[in-house]
Amino acid sequence: MASLSSRQFYKYNAQGDVSLKVSAPGKVILHGEHSVVYGKLALAASLDLRTKLHLFEIDLPNKLVLNCLPLDFKFALDLNFIQELLDKRGACTSQPSHFNWETPKFVNHHRLVELVKNLVIDAVVVIEENPSRSREAYQTVEAILYLLAGILSSTSVSLSPMCITIDSEISMGAGTGSSASLSVAFAALFVSYLKRKTIELENVSKDGFRPFHWPQSGPDIDNQYTSRELDVISAWAFQCEMIFHGTPSGIDNTVCTFGNMVQYRQYYSVVHLSFNTLNLLLVNSKVPRETKRMVAGVAKLKEYFPHLINYILNAMEDVTVTATDVIKIIDEDIRADDVVNKARLIENFDKWMTLIQINHNLLSSLGVSHEKLDLIITILKKHELAGKLTGGGGGGYVISVLPPSYDVDEVSRELKKHNFEVTVTQMGGPGVRVD
Template sequence: MDRYYCVKLSAPGKVILHGEHSVVFGKTAIAVSVGLRSSICIKEIQESVFKVNLPAVGLHETISLELINKELLNHKTSYIEAPEALAHEEHLTRIEIFVKDIISNFEHLPNVKQNALRSLFYVVFGIFGGNAFENGLEITIVSDLTIGAGTGSSASFAVCLAGALLQLAKLKKGIKVDRLSLDDKKLISKWAFNCEKITHGTPSGIDNTTSTFGSLVTFRKGQEPGLLDIKLGLRILLVDTGVSRETKVLAANVRSLMQRNKQAVDCVMEAIDHIAKSALEILQNFSSCDQNGGIDVKYQYLAELWNMNHCLLASLGVSHSALESIRASALARGLACKLTGAGGGGYAIVLIPPSTKQSIVDELSKELSAKGFVVTDTILGSPGVTLDS
């Protein structure tokens, strides 16, 4: 009797705590995993097809297994342990030709669907090259994350995809694991980074690192992301403005502002960098806080830094009326709020200290919802990629 394997895995999104825009100019950025996740299920099936179900982007495709196997054998070499050795542009060009051949309307699909398919087959052929599938496959990925809103949805997708396919490859070799090792995660992150290059061109690596390892990640241009295994458990309200924004346009506007007012903008960037470093120092000592009052002081410091950071970013022109509306509602209840990511819309994050009465949180959530915003009560510092039962 044939054995049919099944892999389930999930990975979190992320928010930027500090360092938005200043990171482009060599300053420190801090990202942290958020309690919203993408989940993947890959299972072998009897049908000789390759089923792709991505409801988050409205993508559902069924492809002949014969076509997949023919392309797998054409690729000849597996780069399962060394994605960095894969000739990225050459491999991606071959994937592009393949998906255009098998998906009749590929060129008319929205960019998010095109990139999802590119990433999927990039990893499939990179890992399983030279080896045909004996059984059909069904791949389903669902997500709590809003696509393209700055919470690392593409990285979470890529980490899920890479992690599950790598585990499937292990199972097919007779290797069963119940928990991902550090080496497993490092390899997953490398594959996910390659996928991020498909989506973003020149990614920093902070999104896939945060999604893979969880907790808190620091980044500085030209350096490897730094992992900090800190059990934060920071409670926030993650508020979706529903306003789309283009990161490239916002970043270009900041650059133009700097060209016109270099000394002033330099001072703003230095101040944002100082805030990021100060916040990092507080967060590194967070778990050792005195629960009899010390924790309240730490939250007060963090709140002050959040408010200052937001105002500095607003001075660069990257806030939005929707973000200011959210912030006004939060400040009226004594709660710190800042934009996260590129700004210009996207998300705001509201810090909820442990001493905050639930009635205040409920009241704020109700008011924000009435304004048309989507509010999620969640935790920062959640686990990275995990195998699910």
């Protein structure tokens, strides 16, 4: 890995007409984390907090500049090395004739990860770096190159010098889907880049790869992604999430792609639920966590006590199913906004909060809570709110749904006194989109 000898070599200006902006939301798992890994139903919603990417062409010969604000790094990558990987026939797959950008399931994941790791060693030049975040930075670059190679290697695209800036409103490592949001946004960005670069081609794929043709009218570059494209973006993001999280269930990439609320069961088609946005309190315990470790802990527990743990997982599925029904009624009543429905609304919020509490207790029995998370939940209870951990647990965020016109001032004050970070946001907004 080369390091920068003189910063002035890396001055550049925007040039050319390619300028693409995309963003993808973070997510919360409302019900069903951990049980989803064992085939149970889960419910997740998108957040009003997004990862934002901007790709623009630059006048710095043969360079791809990555400017990552959340991790404080700016790297230049040598485009020749990247193009070499793209040109290597069969680098991403052992079945080129079945493979194109639309078929991520034919990618040879482990080989591509290895190639990308080697590429990072050869191609990265550090312009700026925060040494304390270096491990995460290189993991991010690997993930980006994985998606770039996966999506573009079967195509006739030749890369132009470019800069990609990464910005994010989502806290990292706290259970609100920062890596899934990043993976979805990059998959979408490279799909947009592909459209832009191949708009006039008869067949987008290189010889020997499965042919791909845009519709007769050409790809839609300015508007949003088609549902077919969203499926492919989500599938590539899933592949990429394996770099960050080993064996993810797929719920995170799904909700960050499609937005709104999704009911998800592994290997089944996704059910999209459309509802009015709801206010959500996010409380960051600031306890670092690692999803992989928490998932492994539950697996071990299940190995020890298969019957007992199955009961808990089934109870979690029951919570998801019941909560979905309750949320549907809440949504109807919020839309109706009349006196008759108001009483029912209050009653159903009360039911949902009870289910949230039950869900947290079930998760706690799987050993994935933490004393700080439990303290947050006790404080919320004092203020007539219910909370649960979200995502892998062991730290990170507690979520609490806010009944309409709930004033958060007092509870926020008390939580902040304990040094917790409090964010009021909304859930249920749009998925990945061109900005």
